[in-house]
Amino acid sequence: MRTYGLILWTCLLALTLNSVSAEDALSLGVRGGAVSFSVQMDLTGLDIEYLFWRFNSTHSVLRYSNESKNPLKTYDEYEGRVGLDPHTYALTLHGLDFPDSGVYSARITDHKGYEKDVAKHMLHVHEAVPELAFSMALLYFNVSEGSCNVSVLCEAGSSVVSATCDLERCVQVDTQLTLQHLHMGLSLVQGTVYCNASNLVSSRSKWGRMETVCTEEVVSPPMESMLGPLLIVLNASAPLFLPLLLLLLLFCLIKRRRHTGYYDKFTTKAQLKREFASVELLNIYEFEEFYRSPFPEESPKGNPADADRKLLLAPQTILDPYCVDQL
Incomplete structure (x- = not known):
C-alpha cells in the first residue's frame, strides 16, 4: 500500500513540476500597449522541430520551424502585431485591446513527434488611467x-x-x-x-x-455657496412657480378692477348691483334723500336720465344691494 502511495506522490510531483501555474504567469497589459510572454523552462539542448504560440488553445498565433527557410509563420489575425525572439522564443504582442485578454500558451514538438507545453500566461488588458x-x-x-x-x-x-x-x-x-x-x-x-x-x-x-490659493482674505463663505441651495430650489420649482405667478397676477388685476372707485357715464344700475352687492355703507333713507336731491347744475325742467346721472356722479361708495333695488 505504501508503495502505491509513493508512486502516486511521485507522479503528482512530476506533473506539478512540468505544468505551468496560471496564477504565477499572470500578465497585465495596457490597452494600446505591448506585452511579452516568455518561455517558462530552459529549452537548451532540446530537439525542437516546431514551436507554436496559441491563444486560448483554439487560435494559432505564431509558428516557429527549426528547419524551414522561413522559420516564422504569423497567422492572419496577428499579422504585423507579433514577434518572436529567436534565442529565448519569447512572444511579443503589440497593439493590445480588450479582446486580447485570455490564455497564451506555447508548445514544442521534437523530431520524434513528442509534444511538450513550455509556457502558459493569463493576460488581462486594462485601460490606462486617463489624464x-x-x-x-x-x-x-x-x-x-x-x-x-x-x-x-x-x-x-x-x-x-x-x-x-x-x-x-x-x-x-x-x-x-x-x-x-x-x-x-x-x-x-x-x-x-x-x-x-x-x-x-x-x-x-x-x-x-x-x-x-490662500492669498486673498475671504472672511465669509463665497456667494456661490450661499445662493447655491436657493438657486437649486428655484430651478427645481420653476415649472410650478411660473403658472402660480401668472394666476396671482390675473387675480390681482381682477381684484383691482372690482375695487376701483371710478365708473364711466355708461355704467347702469344693474352693473352697480352686480359690482357692489357685498358691503352696506348707506341705509335706504339716506340713499333716497340723496337720490331725490337736485344737483346744483341741474336744469329746472329736469330729465329722466338725471337720476342715473346723479347716482354716477355721487361720491365713490359701495352700495348695499337692498339700496340698489330701491332704484
Whole structure:
C-alpha cells in the first residue's frame, strides 16, 4: 500500500513540476500597449522541430520551424502585431485591446513527434488611467486666525473625487469611480494637496500648493455657496412657480378692477348691483334723500336720465344691494 502511495506522490510531483501555474504567469497589459510572454523552462539542448504560440488553445498565433527557410509563420489575425525572439522564443504582442485578454500558451514538438507545453500566461488588458484634471478653489481664509479652507476637485475621465482641505488635513466629500479597478484619493502633505489615481496597469498624480490659493482674505463663505441651495430650489420649482405667478397676477388685476372707485357715464344700475352687492355703507333713507336731491347744475325742467346721472356722479361708495333695488 505504501508503495502505491509513493508512486502516486511521485507522479503528482512530476506533473506539478512540468505544468505551468496560471496564477504565477499572470500578465497585465495596457490597452494600446505591448506585452511579452516568455518561455517558462530552459529549452537548451532540446530537439525542437516546431514551436507554436496559441491563444486560448483554439487560435494559432505564431509558428516557429527549426528547419524551414522561413522559420516564422504569423497567422492572419496577428499579422504585423507579433514577434518572436529567436534565442529565448519569447512572444511579443503589440497593439493590445480588450479582446486580447485570455490564455497564451506555447508548445514544442521534437523530431520524434513528442509534444511538450513550455509556457502558459493569463493576460488581462486594462485601460490606462486617463489624464487628471485638478483644481483648487478658496472657501475661507483669515490671516489673523491663521486658517484657510480650500475646495479640491480631481477628475479622471468620468471618475471624480472631491475634498475640503485646511492647513492640516483633507476631508473627502464625494467619490464617483466609473472605471474598473480605479483607485483615487486626495491627501495633504506639508502644505501640498496630492491627487493620486491608479489601476492595475498605470498611475497618475497631480498636486497643488495651499499657499498659492490662500492669498486673498475671504472672511465669509463665497456667494456661490450661499445662493447655491436657493438657486437649486428655484430651478427645481420653476415649472410650478411660473403658472402660480401668472394666476396671482390675473387675480390681482381682477381684484383691482372690482375695487376701483371710478365708473364711466355708461355704467347702469344693474352693473352697480352686480359690482357692489357685498358691503352696506348707506341705509335706504339716506340713499333716497340723496337720490331725490337736485344737483346744483341741474336744469329746472329736469330729465329722466338725471337720476342715473346723479347716482354716477355721487361720491365713490359701495352700495348695499337692498339700496340698489330701491332704484
